[in-house]
Amino acid sequence: MALTGLRIDGRRPGELRKITSTTSVLSQADGSAYLEHGNTKVLAAVYGPREARHRALVVHDRAILNVEFNVAPFSTGERRRRTKNDKRLLEMASFIKQSFEPVVIAALYPRSQIDIYLQIIQQDGGILQACINAATLALIDAGIAMTDYVCACTAGWVEREAVIDLNHIEESSDTSEVTIAMLPKSNKVTLAQMESRLHVDKLEELLSLASEGCKQIHQVLDKTIRDRAEDLAQKMAV
Amino acid sequence: MNISFHSPVPRATNEKSRKKSGKRHGGNEVDMDLDDDHEGVVLKDPTIHVVTPAEVITTDTAFMRGHGTYIEEEKVLSSLAGVVERVNKLISVKPLHSRYTGEIGDVVVGRITEVAQKRWKVDVSARQDAVLMLSSVNLPGGVQRRKQESDELQMRNFFMEGDLVVAEVQAFFGDGAYSLHTRSLKYGKLRNGSFISVSPALVQRCKSHFHSLSCGVDVILGLNGYIWVSAHVPESLDEIDTEQVYSNKNKDDITPSDRESIARVANCIRALAQEFIFINDTIISFAYEASLQHALKDMHKKEIMHEIAVEAVSAVDNMKG
Numbered sequence: 001m002a003l004t005g006l007r008i009d010g011r012r013p014g015e016l017r018k019i020t021s022t023t024s025v026l027s028q029a030d031g032s033a034y035l036e037h038g039n040t041k042v043l044a045a046v047y048g049p050r051e052a053r054h055r056a057l058v059v060h061d062r063a064i065l066n067v068e069f070n071v072a073p074f075s076t077g078e079r080r081r082r083t084k085n086d087k088r089l090l091e092m093a094s095f096i097k098q099s100f101e102p103v104v105i106a107a108l109y110p111r112s113q114i115d116i117y118l119q120i121i122q123q124d125g126g127i128l129q130a131c132i133n134a135a136t137l138a139l140i141d142a143g144i145a146m147t148d149y150v151c152a153c154t155a156g157w158v159e160r161e162a163v164i165d166l167n168h169i170e171e172s173s174d175t176s177e178v179t180i181a182m183l184p185k186s187n188k189v190t191l192a193q194m195e196s197r198l199h200v201d202k203l204e205e206l207l208s209l210a211s212e213g214c215k216q217i218h219q220v221l222d223k224t225i226r227d228r229a230e231d232l233a234q235k236m237a238v
Numbered sequence: 239m240n241i242s243f244h245s246p247v248p249r250a251t252n253e254k255s256r257k258k259s260g261k262r263h264g265g266n267e268v269d270m271d272l273d274d275d276h277e278g279v280v281l282k283d284p285t286i287h288v289v290t291p292a293e294v295i296t297t298d299t300a301f302m303r304g305h306g307t308y309i310e311e312e313k314v315l316s317s318l319a320g321v322v323e324r325v326n327k328l329i330s331v332k333p334l335h336s337r338y339t340g341e342i343g344d345v346v347v348g349r350i351t352e353v354a355q356k357r358w359k360v361d362v363s364a365r366q367d368a369v370l371m372l373s374s375v376n377l378p379g380g381v382q383r384r385k386q387e388s389d390e391l392q393m394r395n396f397f398m399e400g401d402l403v404v405a406e407v408q409a410f411f412g413d414g415a416y417s418l419h420t421r422s423l424k425y426g427k428l429r430n431g432s433f434i435s436v437s438p439a440l441v442q443r444c445k446s447h448f449h450s451l452s453c454g455v456d457v458i459l460g461l462n463g464y465i466w467v468s469a470h471v472p473e474s475l476d477e478i479d480t481e482q483v484y485s486n487k488n489k490d491d492i493t494p495s496d497r498e499s500i501a502r503v504a505n506c507i508r509a510l511a512q513e514f515i516f517i518n519d520t521i522i523s524f525a526y527e528a529s530l531q532h533a534l535k536d537m538h539k540k541e542i543m544h545e546i547a548v549e550a551v552s553a554v555d556n557m558k559g
Contacts, residue, residue, distance in 0.1 A: 030337060049337065049365040051351075060413065063365075105308070105317060110413045112365045140291055143336025145317040147308060148292040185292040222290055229288045229319045232334040235514045236439070237286055 008170060009038075013163040014209065016153075016216055021134070021224045023141040029117075031142025035134040038167060039124035041075075044134035045117045046142040049109035063109035065101060069093040069131065071120045093118075096131055099152070099181040099191035105145040114144060125168040126154050128179045128193065133217060140225050148183040149221055150190060153213030155180075155206040157198065162205050164213045178203070180210045184218035187211070289316040295329055304330025338364045338438040338462035340416050344407045345447040347428070347460030348418070350397045356390060358397050360405070362462045363438065366415045370397070374408060374419035376426075378484065396484045402428040404458050404466065424448060426483045428458070430492060431468025432504045436511035438463035442518070449519035453499045453526055457507075459517060467504045469496045502526060502534055506550075509543035515551060525550035 006012060017038030026032035029045040036042075052058045069092045073081045082089060096118065104114065116138065118131045132152035139146060156166045156177035163170065166177055176198035181191035189211075198206070289295060295307060295314045303309050306318040307329060316322075320333040340346065340362070351367055352359035359367040372385055372393060397403060405418035405425050420426050440463065441447075447459045450470055458466040469492045506525035510517050528549035529537060536542050 024335075051359075051361070051367040109365050111415070140319050141335075143318055143320070143333030145306065145308075146291050147310075147315075147317060149290075183292075225290050225319045226288060229290065229321075229334055230286075232514055233286045233288050233321050236334070236516070 007158070007163060009167055011165075013161055014212070016165045016213055017167070019133075019217065019220045021137055021221065023137050023224060023228050029138075029142075031138045031140070031144070033134050033137035033141060035130055035137065037124075037126055037130045037133070037165070039122060040126055040130045041120070041122040042127075042130045042134040043119045043121060044131070044138035045119075046114065046135070046138040046144070047117070048114040048142070049112035049144065050115075052111065052113040057113070058111050061110050062106040063104075063112045063114050065097055065104060065106065065114050065116070067093040067097040067100075067116045067118070067135075069096065069118045069120075071123070071127075075120050075123045092128060092131070095128060095191060095193055096135060099132055099150055100135065100139070102188075102190055103146050103148055103150050103183065104139065105147060108145050114139075123168065125166050125171040126179075128152065129154050129165075129181075129217075132181050132191070133221060137221060137224060141228070148185045149218055150181050151184055151214040151217045151221065152179060152181040152191070153210045153217055154178065155210035155213065157202060157206065162202070162209050164209050176202075176206075178206050178210060180207065180214065182211055182214040184215055287322040288320070289322055289331060290319045291317055295322055295331070300327060302328045304328045306331030306333060333439075335437045335439045338362060340364060340407045340461070341443075342407050342409065344443070344461040345404065345458070346407060346416075346418070346462045347402065347404050347433075347458055347464035347466050348462070349464075350399055350401045350403065353393055353397070353399060356393075358393070360403065360418060362416065362418075362460075363435070363464060364416060364462065366413070368405075368407075368416040368418050369411070370403070370405060370418045370420065374417070374421060376421055376483070397427065398486075401486075402433060402466065404428055404460065423483075427485070428466050428468065429485070430471065430488045431456070431466055432500050434465045434467065434504050434507050434511075436463045436465060436507065436517065437514070440511055440514065440517050441465070442516055444518065449522075451503065451519065451523055451526065453503065453523075454496065455499050455503045457503065457519065457522060459519075465507055465517070467500050467507070469500060498534060502529055502537070505529070505534070505537040505543075506546060509537070509546045510550065512540075512543055513547040515547055520557075521550050521554055524553040528553065 019037055021035040023033045025034045026045050029047055031046040033044045049063045057064055069089050073079055116135050129152035136150045154166055154177055155164050156175045158170050158175050176196045178194040180189050182189050293316045295316055297313050299312050301314055303314050307314050308317050314329055316331045318331050318333045320331045323330050323332050346362045348360035348362040350358050351361045356372045358370040360370050362368045405420045407416050408419040409417040441459050441461050449457045454470045456468050456470050506529050525546050528546045532542050
């Protein structure tokens with residue numbers, strides 16, 4: 001943190017990076033979204049609800065959720081290929097699945113399957129939050145019933161100050177970072193993930209900062225969805 | 239607490255007078271007026287009420303919740319991004335694009351995915367594969383004959399995995415899967431043509447979904463967004479060869495010009511779908527006429543697709559006057 005109180009990329013502690021998003025970017029998928037959180041870029045595709053691929057997985061009274069998470073080898077500074085069964089990737093996928101399970105109204109789609117495919121195209125910190133936000137957009141774009149948006153945001157403790165939406169440099173300098181996924185309407189938290197140590201007194205502040213970030217992200221996502229919906233509604237009304 | 243009533247679908251005509259009459263109360267209830275409930279965007283048609291997930295549609299408890307909504311704390315909230323529709327007391331939200339949700343009597347085009355015990359599984363782009371029972375198809379050799387064990391054994395001779403069929407939704411199963419039937423000469427295996435998949439929202443229910451265009455091309459508009467464009471086959475009602483219904487062979491005399499018009503019509507439909515325009519026989523014909531000034535190979539270019547779609551829409555508007 002410089003003397004001016006600005007962070008390494010010129011942001012203030014409570015300032016998010018620029019978020020740009022579009023939906024329906026893929027023609028084959030039922031729903032899709034492309035989202036940029038600063039320099040972190042994610043592509044999400046949703047297929048379904050559709051016939052379950054494996055008989056054994058079918059649940060007779062609801063849809064099953066399947067998340068696949070993938071990182072492009074060119075997305076980081078050093079080029080590296082990961083195998084599909086990388087434990088880190090599977091863990092991320094299960095985090096994302098967990099955060100959506102309470103929100104998607106799966107009981108409306110018995111015996112079917114909803115697939116969410118996430119592809120990281122470029123990473124600059126906050127991969128999990130970007131994935132969750134992109135997946136929310138893609139699910140809504142696919143017309144899948146959800147009780148609320150799921151908005152995710154990270155907050156961390158960088159040089160004795162709580163900051164929001166960490167980039168790669170801030171993340172890599174041994175910071176305590178927490179990612180939360182929140183339902184903005186009800187303020188319920190569906191995911192809180194932290195991998196490092198943090199003093200318990202400081203957690204409260206991080207959580208409130210992150211939830212404030214979620215609220216802001218919700219506005220951005222809602223605008224994307226609403227603009228797209230109004231555009232289509234207009235076209236259909238002609 | 240003051241209870242307020244807002245119409246979930248604002249009417250275009252009395253929008254202003256409604257506002258003047260001061261129906262809106264101060265307080266924490268959600269604003270239902272379109273022009274000021276979200277910043278910046280003003281809809282041309284104020285009858286369209288767009289909602290996004292978790293948005294309150296109405297706080298009035300007199301309404302019933304329909305598809306695309308849920309109730310929380312006695313409020314009706316949307317669970318989808320779409321347009322609010324109201325029928326008397328029933329409020330539902332129609333998503334702008336989603337997978338196909340069928341009704342009995344719908345004409346659908348589907349692809350056989352599986353041959354199972356006495357039934358075929360058919361992909362109709364719905365939430366589950368539809369089922370075509372052996373007992374709901376016409377078998378060769380007499381329309382009304384009993385199904386025998388030998389029929390069961392040679393099911394793959396009738397429909398094989400990957401075959402395209404046109405069928406009608408006959409019933410629903412308990413879990414929401416569709417049961418189809420092909421018990422009419424209109425329905426059955428598809429040949430001599432090309433397949434296009436568009437968003438199901440773009441095909442509307444109308445009198446007929448089988449069209450013969452003036453350019454010598456037949457079009458089947460499946461309500462599930464699957465469309466079949468094929469060479470014209472003259473209807474011969476007098477001699478019906480039931481063997482022929484399940485044949486896998488295209489007719490012999492499809493000329494190169496026939497093929498070109500099939501491809502052209504298919505590309506026109508793609509162009510319309512890309513611009514999210516309702517697809518029916520009229521607009522396809524206009525799009526076809528508009529496309530004639532372009533070479534077939536140019537019709538995949540985005541700007542030309544756009545041009546064709548715009549021209550077709552204006553031609554339809556002209557016709558309506």
